[in-house]
Amino acid sequence: MSEIFHPPVLLKESVKFLNAEKGGVFVDCTLGGGGHTETILEANPENKVIAIDRDEEAIERAIKKLERFGDRFSVYHANFSQIDAVLDEESVDFVDGILFDLGVSHFQLRGDRGFSFWKDDFLDMRMDRTQKLTAEKVVNTLSERELADIIFKYGEERFARKIAREIVKRRKIKPIRTTAELAKIVEEVIPKRLWAGRKKHPATKTFQAIRIYVNKEFESIEEGIPKAVERLKEGGRIVVITFHSLEDRIVKNILKSREDLKIVTKKPILPSDEEIKTNSAARSAKLRAGEKINI
Ligand SMILES: C[S@@+](CC[C@H](N)C(=O)[O-])C[C@H]1O[C@@H](n2cnc3c(N)ncnc32)[C@H](O)[C@@H]1O
Known part of the structure; x- marks a missing residue:
């Protein structure tokens, strides 16, 4: 890169x-x-x-x-x-x-490290790749309550509860492995009228929150x-x-x-x-x- x-x-x-x-x-x-x-x-x-x-x-x-x-x-x-x-x-x-x-x-953001919704990659987000915890693990193993709290606390995302509920629903069908899969879930939860035509991607806050949590x-x-x-x-x-x-x-x-x-x-x-x-x-x-x- x-x-x-x-x-x-x-x-x-x-x-x-x-x-x-x-x-x-x-x-x-x-x-x-x-x-x-x-x-x-x-x-x-x-x-x-x-x-x-x-x-x-x-x-x-x-x-x-x-x-x-x-x-x-x-x-x-x-x-x-x-x-x-x-x-x-x-x-x-x-x-x-x-x-x-x-x-x-x-x-980190523009490479293939799974930090961004603009590029489809494995949901990684680790700054330090020797660390075990990845975003993929967070999204697929934490409880709905824990996910909602993280997205709300570190992303100040008002749709945190709904996003967490949808993540848990989807991962029961198939684990969420990539940035594009996570971004799509968030897009579907947040009403389109709130983000369509705007510069800021609707998943910005959710990605920020998970990144902050993964990297402590x-x-x-x-x-x-x-x-x-x-x-x-x-x-x-x-x-x-x-x-x-x-x-x-x-x-x-x-x-x-x-x-x-x-x-x-x-x-x-x-x-x-x-x-x-x-x-x-x-x-x-x-x-x-x-x-x-x-x-
Ligand atoms: C915004 S960039 C710094 C850019 C740099 N000032 C430059 O001019 O290129 C932040 C960097 O800090 C590192 N970083 C973030 N948190 C860290 C931490 N807790 N300990 C060590 N490095 C950290 C990231 O891996 C990243 O490479």
Whole structure:
């Protein structure tokens, strides 16, 4: 899938809020296509980036792309909730800046990983392919009640109960194995007048919900961000980019709750119209940043 490219979102803003031009050691908790890491490394010849991704494919791709930076770049296949173990492994106690660019990459969404309703693939949705739980397993084994709760909680989908009921009805006849099968069930449940002719696919919320559940995305954020703040030097910056309101609320609350953090973005930073024009995936992005203070 070499033709896929992941345009880094809020790139200039991230580098600015990280103070990356000043020089230092940075952690990119969500390496993805390596766009942010590359720009951090270019911002100052002294910069070093320790990168993390739970997706081995992302790591392989980024290693090639970032080869020219030699030992200024190191990378770990890990969940960012293990940032403390990664830094211990590197023998680094405190760092100058930490970036989280949450969610999925274009490589994951547009590849053959079963994340999207736009392409028919096995219903997988795992960011980390060494993990056992897949979306297919979730859809075919969880109870109707559990499915409804997940779709409602992580997708804010008002038809959650009906969708869950229909999933359970259909899987009794034949297991639901592909993205197209799941998307079709959702299409049939949500009244057509609510989505026909609109850009947003009716299964968007259901897919988001199942993806969040499969990858335990919120648990990782709740564990990873506090651990990251612990490993910032005084004056060091944490920058977090979110892509939907549930995620943003969690991040905002964690950052606000920390006494050792001064919020440096009074309001979240949003992408410019220019950026949204060239990358529509950036339209829902929000950047929040905090600076470690001595308490
Ligand atoms: C939006 S992309 C990052 C794009 C990247 N900033 C760039 O410029 O290309 C998010 C990446 O974070 C990874 N990811 C998401 N949650 C993670 C977690 N809990 N631990 C480690 N990596 C994670 C995904 O696998 C994906 O590659």
